Amino acid sequence: MYSQGLIGNKVVSEESDAFLDAFQARIDAEQKIEPNDAMPAGYRKTLVRQIAQHAHSEIVGMLPEGNWVTRAPSLKRKAALLAKIQDEGGHGMYLYSAAETLGVSREQLIDELLTGKAKYSSIFNYPTLSWADIGTIGWLVDGAAIMNQIPLCRCSYGPYARAMIRVCKEESFHQRQGYEIMQSLAFGTERQKAMAQDALNRWWWPSLMMFGPHDSESAHGEQSTQWKIKRFSNDELRQKFVDATVPQAEYLGLTLPDPDLKWDASLNDGKGGYRFGQINWDEFWRVVKGDGRMNRDRLAARKQAHEEGAWVRDAAAAFAAKQAQLKEAS
Ligand code: BYC
Numbered sequence: 325m326y327s328q329g330l331i332g333n334k335v336v337s338e339e340s341d342a343f344l345d346a347f348q349a350r351i352d353a354e355q356k357i358e359p360n361d362a363m364p365a366g367y368r369k370t371l372v373r374q375i376a377q378h379a380h381s382e383i384v385g386m387l388p389e390g391n392w393v394t395r396a397p398s399l400k401r402k403a404a405l406l407a408k409i410q411d412e413g414g415h416g417m418y419l420y421s422a423a424e425t426l427g428v429s430r431e432q433l434i435d436e437l438l439t440g441k442a443k444y445s446s447i448f449n450y451p452t453l454s455w456a457d458i459g460t461i462g463w464l465v466d467g468a469a470i471m472n473q474i475p476l477c478r479c480s481y482g483p484y485a486r487a488m489i490r491v492c493k494e495e496s497f498h499q500r501q502g503y504e505i506m507q508s509l510a511f512g513t514e515r516q517k518a519m520a521q522d523a524l525n526r527w528w529w530p531s532l533m534m535f536g537p538h539d540s541e542s543a544h545g546e547q548s549t550q551w552k553i554k555r556f557s558n559d560e561l562r563q564k565f566v567d568a569t570v571p572q573a574e575y576l577g578l579t580l581p582d583p584d585l586k587w588d589a590s591l592n593d594g595k596g597g598y599r600f601g602q603i604n605w606d607e608f609w610r611v612v613k614g615d616g617r618m619n620r621d622r623l624a625a626r627k628q629a630h631e632e633g634a635w636v637r638d639a640a641a642a643f644a645a646k647q648a649q650l651k652e653a654s
Contacts, residue, residue: 339364351552356482359425367551370544371481372426374553379419380437380444382412384622388452389461397455404501405458411494418487425483438627446608447534449616456509456516456523462502464524464531464569470495471565472535475555484553503572510576517577524573525581532600533608535562541605567597 347364350357357363386409393409396402420430436442447465452458473492479485509520536558539545548554556564566585573580584601591597610616 348550351480351550354480354552356485357480358482366547367553368426370548370551370553371484372423372428374544374548375419375423375426375484376428376433376436377443377445379416379423379433380442381448382416382419383437384444384448384626385465386412387622387625388448388450388618389458391452392455392458395455396458401505408462408498408501411498415487415491415494418491419484422481422483422487434630438623438630440614440623443612444622445534446611446616447530448622449611449618450526450530451618453526454519454523456506456519457527459502459505459509459520460523460527462498462500463506463572464502464527465534466495466498466502467569468531468534468565470499471561471568475561478552478555480552506576506578510578520576521578524578528581529603529607530611532562532566532603533611535559535565537605537608538603563592563597566600567592570598 343362344364347362347367357367389405389409389412393402393405396405420433423433424430433442437444447468452461470492473488473495476488477485477492479488506520509516511517536542536545539557539559542558545554545557549557570580570585582601584599586599587596588599589596591599611619614620
């Protein structure tokens with residue numbers, strides 16, 4: 325996506341107040357920051373962390389859905405699922421490229437994922453137990469991703485913002501294919517509807533956790549908002565997601581597994597919204613720290629894929645070296 329010449333790593337030896345003020349003024353004026361621009365080390369570090377976590381999530385996110393490719397109920401469903409999973413792989417590639425523009429190498433980022441040093445979204449540490457899980461992932465997980473990622477199209481860092489535009493268009497297709505699966509099941513036989521309800525019961529709360537910890541626990545939230553990396557806080561986006569999703573569940577005739585969910589006209593500055601129950605933050609942190617049901621399996625699958633792909637990397641490197649030699653000789 326970006327040529328080597330565009331990979332920036334301009335180091336500012338001293339971050340004086342004047343430098344930091346001038347940088348913030350550019351952000352406040354909605355100017356995009358580009359790879360070769362000088363930027364505070366903290367801004368660069370925050371972006372590398374977030375973009376890399378995002379890239380890892382896309383790649384690890386292929387695994388729970390990949391589990392159902394051979395068992396999709398029809399050719400049409402299989403084709404759509406394969407296309408979706410390929411899209412997620414593509415998103416990972418754009419995002420690793422965007423991270424590389426900040427002066428880190430893809431090898432380093434992947435090494436951090438495989439050694440468990442880097443995080444990826446908590447949501448992918450839950451198992452996919454039935455075909456209805458595939459519908460629910462498209463509907464809720466991609467739905468939550470869109471809610472989070474549309475504002476990232478206006479992120480202050482140019483390469484990340486531009487990558488997000490295409491990602492969001494594709495996520496929107498993913499969300500619709502998921503909701504369409506849910507429609508077929510929810511308006512199908514009693515057994516199909518029960519399967520849809522069971523999947524919703526298991527995925528609802530983890531989907532709300534995708535938006536990250538409560539604002540009061542969000543270590544990076546305030547600074548990322550000041551730098552216009554984030555445009556909305558974790559809680560604001562979670563509330564928007566709940567408000568958008570409750571009517572969709574009602575249309576399907578499914579029940580969200582939250583007895584405390586109720587309309588409150590005073591929410592959202594008097595426009596109204598849905599109050600929801602307590603999120604199990606202990607579960608969230610347990611999963612984030614590596615102790616979810618599928619954490620070990622996900623990392624093992626990624627490590628195996630990486631090892632089995634070594635010959636492809638070696639062949640590509642050998643080919644590039646040969647091409648360089650030929651070029652030099654001529
Ligand atoms: N899971 O200070 P905070 C997809 C971590 S993929 C794990 O609020 P921030 C899809 C956080 O990293 C969806 N960790 O952080 C793919 C931080 O830890 P560190 C992925 C989480 O960054 C395939 C700590 O908790 N989307 O769409 O300001 C199929 C404190 O949090 C989580 C993105 O990555 C979590 N859920 O805000 C289908 C979007 N939440 O780094 C779909 C881009 C928080 O200090 N990322 N943590 O060790 C973001 O927008 C932000 O990074 C977050 C968190 C809103 C996620």
